[in-house]
Amino acid sequence: MTGPVYSKAMGQDEIVDRPTVDAPFGRALADLGAERPEIVGLTADLGKYTDIHPFRDRFPHRFFNVGMAEQNLIAVAAGLAKTSHVPFATTYGVFATRRAYDFIAIACAHSAANVKIMAGLPGLTTGYGGTHQAIEDLALMRMIPGLTVIDPCDATEIAQATRAVADHDGPVYMRLLRGQVPRVLDPDKYRFEIGRAAILREGSDVALVSTGLMTERAVDAAAMLRREGISAGVLHVPTLKPFDAQAVAAFCGRAAAVVTAENHVTRGGLGSQVAEALFDAGVMRPMRRVGIGDAFVELGAVSTLFDRAGMGTAGIAASARQALGVTG
Amino acid sequence: MADPRNHPPAEPDVPALQARAKRLRGHMLAMARGPGQGYIGQGLGIADLMAALYFHEMRWDPGHLTDPHRDRFLLSTGHYSIALWAALAEAGVFPLEELISYGADDSRLQMSTLDTTPGVEIIGGSLGQGLGQAVGMALGLRLNGSQARIFCELSDGELQEGSTWEAAMSAPSFGLTNLVALIDCNGIQADGAIVLEIEPVADKWRAFGWETAEIDGNDMAAVTAALAGARDARGPFAIVLRTLPGKGVPTLEAREKAHFVRINPGEWDDLIAELEAMP
Numbered sequence: 001m002t003g004p005v006y007s008k009a010m011g012q013d014e015i016v017d018r019p020t021v022d023a024p025f026g027r028a029l030a031d032l033g034a035e036r037p038e039i040v041g042l043t044a045d046l047g048k049y050t051d052i053h054p055f056r057d058r059f060p061h062r063f064f065n066v067g068m069a070e071q072n073l074i075a076v077a078a079g080l081a082k083t084s085h086v087p088f089a090t091t092y093g094v095f096a097t098r099r100a101y102d103f104i105a106i107a108c109a110h111s112a113a114n115v116k117i118m119a120g121l122p123g124l125t126t127g128y129g130g131t132h133q134a135i136e137d138l139a140l141m142r143m144i145p146g147l148t149v150i151d152p153c154d155a156t157e158i159a160q161a162t163r164a165v166a167d168h169d170g171p172v173y174m175r176l177l178r179g180q181v182p183r184v185l186d187p188d189k190y191r192f193e194i195g196r197a198a199i200l201r202e203g204s205d206v207a208l209v210s211t212g213l214m215t216e217r218a219v220d221a222a223a224m225l226r227r228e229g230i231s232a233g234v235l236h237v238p239t240l241k242p243f244d245a246q247a248v249a250a251f252c253g254r255a256a257a258v259v260t261a262e263n264h265v266t267r268g269g270l271g272s273q274v275a276e277a278l279f280d281a282g283v284m285r286p287m288r289r290v291g292i293g294d295a296f297v298e299l300g301a302v303s304t305l306f307d308r309a310g311m312g313t314a315g316i317a318a319s320a321r322q323a324l325g326v327t328g
Numbered sequence: 329m330a331d332p333r334n335h336p337p338a339e340p341d342v343p344a345l346q347a348r349a350k351r352l353r354g355h356m357l358a359m360a361r362g363p364g365q366g367y368i369g370q371g372l373g374i375a376d377l378m379a380a381l382y383f384h385e386m387r388w389d390p391g392h393l394t395d396p397h398r399d400r401f402l403l404s405t406g407h408y409s410i411a412l413w414a415a416l417a418e419a420g421v422f423p424l425e426e427l428i429s430y431g432a433d434d435s436r437l438q439m440s441t442l443d444t445t446p447g448v449e450i451i452g453g454s455l456g457q458g459l460g461q462a463v464g465m466a467l468g469l470r471l472n473g474s475q476a477r478i479f480c481e482l483s484d485g486e487l488q489e490g491s492t493w494e495a496a497m498s499a500p501s502f503g504l505t506n507l508v509a510l511i512d513c514n515g516i517q518a519d520g521a522i523v524l525e526i527e528p529v530a531d532k533w534r535a536f537g538w539e540t541a542e543i544d545g546n547d548m549a550a551v552t553a554a555l556a557g558a559r560d561a562r563g564p565f566a567i568v569l570r571t572l573p574g575k576g577v578p579t580l581e582a583r584e585k586a587h588f589v590r591i592n593p594g595e596w597d598d599l600i601a602e603l604e605a606m607p
């Protein structure tokens with residue numbers, strides 16, 4: 001008999017051995033804070049759990065913990081932005097987008113307030129269930145006019161994107177990976193730019209279009225497919241809004257089939273946006289969308305949840321074969 | 329005047345309830361031992377309240393969990409699930425042997441509550457959603473002509489959510505006499521000791537129009553007396569419980585007050601022995 005299997009309830013899944021970086025967001029923000037006195041930090045009782053502690057420790061007088069009060073978190077951040085500060089506000093994605101939606105829409109986006117919302121526990125990065133897994137946040141956020149929406153892939157991108165977000169004048173919603181975050185992209189070669197998709201590898205059979213941590217899996221799936229003789233390319237799309245529709249259409253147009261991969265429900269997020277972009281451009285390809293289905297996800301070990309959702313490397317590869325009509 | 333069916337025996341058997349609370353604490357240690365971590369501090373802290381509710385104050389039948397006339401306990405803080413699993417198992421809703429599956433894949437007894445587990449009234453975990461639902465249930469029961477009551481737990485951290493106060497303002501306005509709020513003030517939240525001033529807690533509830541009692545939540549006589557006081561209240565009743573995270577296990581009582589406690593595998597036997605040695 002096998003014993004019970006325990007989730008790393010507040011943890012993050014580690015599928016492939018890659019080097020990791022500790023708290024890339026918090027470190028990047030602390031460095032920025034030293035350069036730019038207008039940057040302030042806020043959290044709603046999740047400072048420890050969203051990696052903002054390096055900033056808090058270095059700039060305690062520029063850090064505000066509003067308690068567990070997400071609506072007030074966003075409203076206070078908007079007020080700071082309206083008095084020439086650049087607030088970075090952290091909480092989990094679910095609480096920012098579900099509870100404080102109206103405040104994000106009006107006090108931030110409609111007001112063009114320079115608020116940076118940094119959102120922890122995207123998608124299935126927690127085994128803590130439907131109350132904590134932000135599975136539809138990208139869809140909600142991309143519907144709001146004027147908001148920039150980012151889902152970074154790894155430690156390299158989080159560090160670069162934090163800086164880009166600070167430089168950008170306008171409200172941003174960015175997903176966060178916390179703790180020991182894997183490094184997938186080479187910091188010497190990769191350059192994050194808001195609104196720009198990045199070709200990580202070319203491929204003529206299937207175009208894998210991915211965002212967030214699914215890019216790590218897409219890269220691994222592409223390698224797996226190559227070994228089977230399938231030429232798979234990977235286009236990483238870290239910015240959901242503004243969306244790089246041109247790059248997506250061009251990249252997919254060079255392949256016979258398309259697979260999208262997102263750590264999010266497959267409706268309203270990356271998969272939907274790719275479909276829209278291809279349709280608008282008249283690029284018709286067989287397509288599969290990898291992501292979370294139309295149901296809340298149970299509690300359990302993170303790796304178990306990814307596998308059950310078909311969102312692991314094997315799941316992406318299987319979808320690629322299906323899209324190509326390859327059996328076996 | 330409330331239906332006598334819905335009234336517990338006038339005199340609580342305090343020593344028996346204390347013994348129950350100790351058993352609940354033992355169940356919780358057994359549960360947390362599996363994953364080696366969990367919300368054990370919170371659970372031990374409200375064990376006395378859970379014993380008083382489930383084995384004295386509430387009118388409910390473990391064999392008829394969906395009886396429309398049952399008193400209902402709403403655990404707003406889903407992360408306190410460990411305390412609810414202990415009480416429900418002790419009452420026979422599920423076998424004691426199942427408790428060790430706490431937090432394991434495919435277990436019904438997760439580190440947060442889903443309403444698909446028997447005995448769970450609401451999905452907790454997205455904090456600040458309990459009291460409003462409690463107000464709605466209290467209104468609904470009154471419309472149904474039921475004498476059943478609603479007991480809603482909430483935490484000190486939840487006092488920072490705006491939704492809590494929206495609900496708190498509505499209950500006296502609706503004249504609800506079948507609603508008891510149980511506020512667990514354990515002095516901690518996710519980032520450690522309470523990060524944003526919430527005091528004076530009892531005065532706030534009074535100002536919002538609730539009859540209010542403030543007690544040591546780890547004193548069984550005080551807990552049962554406060555619950556008795558809520559029975560014939562003329563409006564919604566709030567009990568502010570001051571509790572000690574880790575109560576009943578001296579090592580955990582003394583440990584740095586952390587929201588999420590990790591315990592080394594070698595420590596468990598000692599912790600269980602400490603609990604056993606308590607009066």
Ligand SMILES: Cc1ncc(C[n+]2csc(CCOP(=O)(O)OP(=O)(O)O)c2C)c(N)n1
Pocket residue numbers: 044045046068095099370405407453454455456483484485486514515516517518519586587
């Ligand atoms: C709406 C919401 N915001 C944030 C969280 C994350 N969170 C989980 S527990 C917790 C602390 C809440 O305070 P309290 O319940 O008093 O904590 P405890 O006493 O258990 O440490 C927080 C912020 C949440 N679950 N729900």
Ligand SMILES: [Mg+2]
Pocket residue numbers: 483484485512513514515516517
């Ligand atoms: Mg607390």
